Amino acid sequence: AQKITQTQPGMFVQEKEAVTLDCTYDTSDQSYGLFWYKQPSSGEMIFLIYQGSYDEQNATEGRYSLNFQKARKSANLVISASQLGDSAMYFCAMREGRESSASKIIFGSGTRLSIRP
Amino acid sequence: GAVVSQHPSWVICKSGTSVKIECRSLDFQATTMFWYRQFPKQSLMLMATSNEGSKATYEQGVEKDKFLINHASLTLSTLTVTSAHPEDSSFYICSARVGAPTRTEAFFGQGTRLTVV
Numbered sequence: 001a002q003k004i005t006q007t008q009p010g011m012f013v014q015e016k017e018a019v020t021l022d023c024t025y026d027t028s029d030q031s032y033g034l035f036w037y038k039q040p041s042s043g044e045m046i047f048l049i050y051q052g053s054y055d056e057q058n059a060t061e062g063r064y065s066l067n068f069q070k071a072r073k074s075a076n077l078v079i080s081a082s083q084l085g086d087s088a089m090y091f092c093a094m095r096e097g098r099e100s101s102a103s104k105i106i107f108g109s110g111t112r113l114s115i116r117p
Numbered sequence: 118g119a120v121v122s123q124h125p126s127w128v129i130c131k132s133g134t135s136v137k138i139e140c141r142s143l144d145f146q147a148t149t150m151f152w153y154r155q156f157p158k159q160s161l162m163l164m165a166t167s168n169e170g171s172k173a174t175y176e177q178g179v180e181k182d183k184f185l186i187n188h189a190s191l192t193l194s195t196l197t198v199t200s201a202h203p204e205d206s207s208f209y210i211c212s213a214r215v216g217a218p219t220r221t222e223a224f225f226g227q228g229t230r231l232t233v234v
Binding site for chain 2: 033035043044045047052095099101102103104105106107108109110112
């Protein structure tokens with residue numbers, strides 16, 4: 001069974017609009033972490049935002065915010081005021097279990113976001 | 118800080134030869150590193166967890182004799198694709214984590230695009 005599900009293979013958004021990228025996850029652990037990464041065409045993986053399972057507040061990092069709904073097991077990424085440079089692949093990822101440097105992170109299938117000028 | 122460097126960024130090799138990819142943590146010690154494989158327009162699939170001074174842990178379905186991992190120091194892990202075939206052509210990317218409480222996210226190398234001809 002898939003642990004991380006991203007149901008939107010591709011999205012087109014007008015520049016300056018807000019966009020929500022969906023992510024649902026499946027785990028039986030009480031302690032886990034959720035991440036969003038951006039991958040431009042160059043291939044590098046750029047960390048965007050992190051949400052711990054015990055964090056009560058939704059994480060925010062500049063134009064990025066994470067809409068964390070624990071009971072629904074969803075961790076949607078919201079990008080406000082989208083820019084042309086936001087066009088890229090976006091991956092939702094999860095770390096199961098307690099945090100440690102040895103904890104592996106698994107990725108969803110990704111959403112390709114394209115920003116229209 | 119927390120830079121991971123991967124080398125080479127691209128390599129073309131003949132079928133049947135072996136290719137070594139290096140992953141270095143430049144400003145932190147990484148007892149654990151992770152190797153991922155990404156086919157075009159697909160997600161990152163975890164191949165193995167590289168453990169300093171001990172054997173790597175491979176994910177189900179990954180041939181350990183084909184993808185040799187060596188983690189001889191706290192800053193270097195290598196992935197050797199042995200007897201490469203065209204179906205091994207892919208984007209290989211390594212990552213390492215500093216770990217909480219310092220940092221939670223995984224830092225990624227630039228990736229290596231392997232083409233086997």
